[in-house]
Amino acid sequence: MTAPAYAYEPLKQEDAPAQPAPSSARRRLGAFAALFLGTIAFSAIVFRPAAQIEDLIFHDAAAEDAPTLAQCAAPVVSAAKPPAPINPWASLTVDETSDVQRWLEAPERGLNLTRAQGSVMSDNVIFLIERHYPAKVDALAYLDNPVPELEPAKYARVSIHEGTIPAVKVYLVGPLPTSEETTMRELTEIYHRDIPFNARSYITGDELPQMLGKVIPPLADAMQELFNGSARGLPNDTFVASGSAPFSYDGEFRRMWISWRRNAPGPWLHPIGFWQYVDMSGTDPEEWKILKVVYNKQVFDSVDDFNAALKDGTLVRSHHDSNADVSWATRKPSGPVRDLEHLPGPRSVSFAGLRFRIDRKTQFVSWMGWSMYLGFDRDMGLNFWDIRIKGERIIYELSPQEAIAQYSGNDPLQASTAWLDRHFGMGKSVRDMLPGYDCPHEAVFLPATTHSGLGSVRVERAICIFEQDSGKPITRHTGYLAGEFGAVKGYTLTIRSISTVGNYDYLFDYLFHLDGTMEVKLSASGYLQGGFWEPSQNGYGGRIRDSSMGNLHDHIINYKVDFDIAGVKNTPVNTTISQEVVHQPWFSDDWGADVTQGLITKTFIKNEDEALLKWPANFQGGFSVVNQAEKNRWDMPRGYAVHPGMSPIHNTVVGSRRMLKNANWARYNMAFSRRKESEPSSSNAWNMNLPGAPVVDFHDFFDGESLEQEDVVAWINVGMHHLPQAEDSPNTKTNIATTGFILTPLNFFDSDISMEMSNAIVLTAPLNPGDPFTFDNYGVDLGLTCVPAAPAPFEYTPFKSFDVEGKQMPYGSMEDVRKDAEGYHRIRIEL
Numbered sequence: 001m002t003a004p005a006y007a008y009e010p011l012k013q014e015d016a017p018a019q020p021a022p023s024s025a026r027r028r029l030g031a032f033a034a035l036f037l038g039t040i041a042f043s044a045i046v047f048r049p050a051a052q053i054e055d056l057i058f059h060d061a062a063a064e065d066a067p068t069l070a071q072c073a074a075p076v077v078s079a080a081k082p083p084a085p086i087n088p089w090a091s092l093t094v095d096e097t098s099d100v101q102r103w104l105e106a107p108e109r110g111l112n113l114t115r116a117q118g119s120v121m122s123d124n125v126i127f128l129i130e131r132h133y134p135a136k137v138d139a140l141a142y143l144d145n146p147v148p149e150l151e152p153a154k155y156a157r158v159s160i161h162e163g164t165i166p167a168v169k170v171y172l173v174g175p176l177p178t179s180e181e182t183t184m185r186e187l188t189e190i191y192h193r194d195i196p197f198n199a200r201s202y203i204t205g206d207e208l209p210q211m212l213g214k215v216i217p218p219l220a221d222a223m224q225e226l227f228n229g230s231a232r233g234l235p236n237d238t239f240v241a242s243g244s245a246p247f248s249y250d251g252e253f254r255r256m257w258i259s260w261r262r263n264a265p266g267p268w269l270h271p272i273g274f275w276q277y278v279d280m281s282g283t284d285p286e287e288w289k290i291l292k293v294v295y296n297k298q299v300f301d302s303v304d305d306f307n308a309a310l311k312d313g314t315l316v317r318s319h320h321d322s323n324a325d326v327s328w329a330t331r332k333p334s335g336p337v338r339d340l341e342h343l344p345g346p347r348s349v350s351f352a353g354l355r356f357r358i359d360r361k362t363q364f365v366s367w368m369g370w371s372m373y374l375g376f377d378r379d380m381g382l383n384f385w386d387i388r389i390k391g392e393r394i395i396y397e398l399s400p401q402e403a404i405a406q407y408s409g410n411d412p413l414q415a416s417t418a419w420l421d422r423h424f425g426m427g428k429s430v431r432d433m434l435p436g437y438d439c440p441h442e443a444v445f446l447p448a449t450t451h452s453g454l455g456s457v458r459v460e461r462a463i464c465i466f467e468q469d470s471g472k473p474i475t476r477h478t479g480y481l482a483g484e485f486g487a488v489k490g491y492t493l494t495i496r497s498i499s500t501v502g503n504y505d506y507l508f509d510y511l512f513h514l515d516g517t518m519e520v521k522l523s524a525s526g527y528l529q530g531g532f533w534e535p536s537q538n539g540y541g542g543r544i545r546d547s548s549m550g551n552l553h554d555h556i557i558n559y560k561v562d563f564d565i566a567g568v569k570n571t572p573v574n575t576t577i578s579q580e581v582v583h584q585p586w587f588s589d590d591w592g593a594d595v596t597q598g599l600i601t602k603t604f605i606k607n608e609d610e611a612l613l614k615w616p617a618n619f620q621g622g623f624s625v626v627n628q629a630e631k632n633r634w635d636m637p638r639g640y641a642v643h644p645g646m647s648p649i650h651n652t653v654v655g656s657r658r659m660l661k662n663a664n665w666a667r668y669n670m671a672f673s674r675r676k677e678s679e680p681s682s683s684n685a686w687n688m689n690l691p692g693a694p695v696v697d698f699h700d701f702f703d704g705e706s707l708e709q710e711d712v713v714a715w716i717n718v719g720m721h722h723l724p725q726a727e728d729s730p731n732t733k734t735n736i737a738t739t740g741f742i743l744t745p746l747n748f749f750d751s752d753i754s755m756e757m758s759n760a761i762v763l764t765a766p767l768n769p770g771d772p773f774t775f776d777n778y779g780v781d782l783g784l785t786c787v788p789a790a791p792a793p794f795e796y797t798p799f800k801s802f803d804v805e806g807k808q809m810p811y812g813s814m815e816d817v818r819k820d821a822e823g824y825h826r827i828r829i830e831l
């Protein structure tokens, strides 16, 4: 037997015998590392700078007679025990949606429905069939006593594009499954106003390509001449379009700016500098038209005027290089390989098996005292229900509400863009994740199903769940008296989902910590919505290539956090730190009797009029939620505090007509309001197109109602000021484009609950100098090792589609997939 080969370097004792000299082979090969079990050498992994990965593993000759290292427990997730056997917030299944579809299509409903595929705008077409969340009182009654009789009745929320009126209508249909008892009614108590047809979203991706097919052909020759390319509705078209939003101010019209880009990878980064303002109001495409043409800062009120100026030579031309290289906008690795970078990086392994539990049927997750149900909807994707710590509910609902991106620029498209991405559907835009890249190899994936008028889409890897070594102790101290010295190891559970909305990718992360802290994080990546660079754009962004730039914009994302701290009755608290000068009798010495120091002030936020909040300057204070009636052992009201994470901003630009009243929440860092069934969300899929007359105006929630010992909801914003720069090319980076907030116990417990953890060590100093420190690891050997299962080979499957009758169907061509996914962020002309 040779000396054990350790996985990391053992501490060198000055007086310890010298390590045996490495074999000549090892010396030649450089540093080595090896797995070990006790003192039994098994094998070594030798790192050689230039080796092939296959060459890197060899058996240590000395280990040939050693017993084989055991195989690790398979990383199979254990079953969880949800408090109730039904998830009251689960999405409708494919079968449930087709049941509702059939029921709605029955002649006795009188809805005069046309199926989406091949429909025209003047038809009545279903836009969405989705779970309507049960009333909180019903859901809580069921969770408290999960017997079948108390299971909340299941309802669907159905939105229909009623082209015959025209208007968008929202109905409540139920109970489900459909039966004699099922009825429908308009859901007017949530959607306070009629939804104008001009504010609608799209069902099929056909509307815009066909619109361009009607209005763009008269510009095709000019585009050929000015830009040496084509947009004629042919497969070899070299240009694609994109549209701006909002489409409308109050529903009176539906108009957008169109901009053209090269039809190359990363089209968002290749604008050519050509714009049209198009009118698409009403239901008759024959009436749609171009209202303006803009080229090189020249504005024309008609296509004819523009074409005439081109013909008679009065059009002032700008330079366009149609042969410019566009390959820089791809994601293909470029540049030299860095030292040792041909090797795969570290991968984390749960040697003793996964430590979280999942009930797949209900999408219930538990880990280290935390538990929650997951939900998923078309508008905003992944959400959380009944979040508990150590068996106690702290949050009834945690769900993203809206994501805005408001742009600036010296061109018509950028200067008029104010996205509210809920319109496009963060849930609808969820994409299958890349195992090993988007989430660690050990992650467990859960599916999500979303519905539309075309049917259902099931994404198998919509959500990933994984535990990680946080890389730092959650607490530690070096000390010398008994019990002072030691550390508790940090671990986090992450639940993630990624949505690609046209050009942008949003990573939604929810992290749970051992001490009862949870973190909500959002990161952005993907392609900038690039602008056409010329010097007058300087104040509006950063140049990233010869004629491409990224435009200044703010991202603000709103979350609903329905706290239930030790019960539903809670009170928000405003805490400030200020400076005081006090006179103290015990000081009269050389320092004087005045003391200048800090002072904490805590006041209750008594009603909604005081509850639209911004972080104080220098973060001197903050906001929390307590239950005044429930005290911890030290007579402090039990609570949870909200802490800002990275980039805790609110919206910079306020008052633009393009975002006048439809995202009022973005003016603040957070707000508290009284929870109401009629105020389930701060936004709505149609708000984007109704800035002047939104379906949901967040300010309407704030009407002076008391917040003292009431069921309060916190609306919390995260965001980033995105000042694009060269390094946003080709894609924005998740390390900088990231933001979040943290919820942490505030006297909720009597002391730090992470002290319960056994993945911890306490050291005892020796009595006699020179004796070793002894330690207790509470029976958990962090060095436990075994042979981990190899990660599954990489594979990618996009999604499964079902038609409205629930039959699985092929998803058609990749062009169809793109059309649906990229919507009006990338429009190809269709004739």
Ligand SMILES: *[C@@H]1O[C@H](CO)[C@@H](O)[C@H](O)[C@H]1NC(C)=O
Pocket (backbone or CB within 6 Å): 112, 114, 122, 123, 124, 164
């Ligand atoms: C039903 O819808 C079609 C358009 O899809 C329309 O032409 C027809 O008038 C409608 N019928 C009724 C009774 O409203």
Ligand SMILES: *[C@@H]1O[C@H](CO)[C@@H](O)[C@H](O)[C@H]1NC(C)=O
Pocket (backbone or CB within 6 Å): 228, 321, 322, 323
């Ligand atoms: C126009 O485009 C073609 C490719 O479609 C290219 O070969 C040609 O060089 C371009 N002409 C100019 C003047 O850039």
Ligand SMILES: *[C@@H]1O[C@H](CO)[C@@H](O)[C@H](O)[C@H]1NC(C)=O
Pocket (backbone or CB within 6 Å): 234, 236
């Ligand atoms: C594109 O295709 C059309 C029809 O096949 C053809 O007439 C045209 O020359 C093609 N354009 C280019 C740039 O290849």
Ligand SMILES: *[C@@H]1O[C@H](CO)[C@@H](O)[C@H](O)[C@H]1NC(C)=O
Pocket (backbone or CB within 6 Å): 574, 575, 576, 601, 603, 605, 610, 611, 613
């Ligand atoms: C919070 O308290 C400070 C100090 O008492 C006060 O200046 C501030 O206006 C309060 N903020 C809110 C939102 O109540």
Ligand SMILES: [Cu+2]
Pocket (backbone or CB within 6 Å): 524, 553, 555, 722, 732
């Ligand atoms: Cu951005």
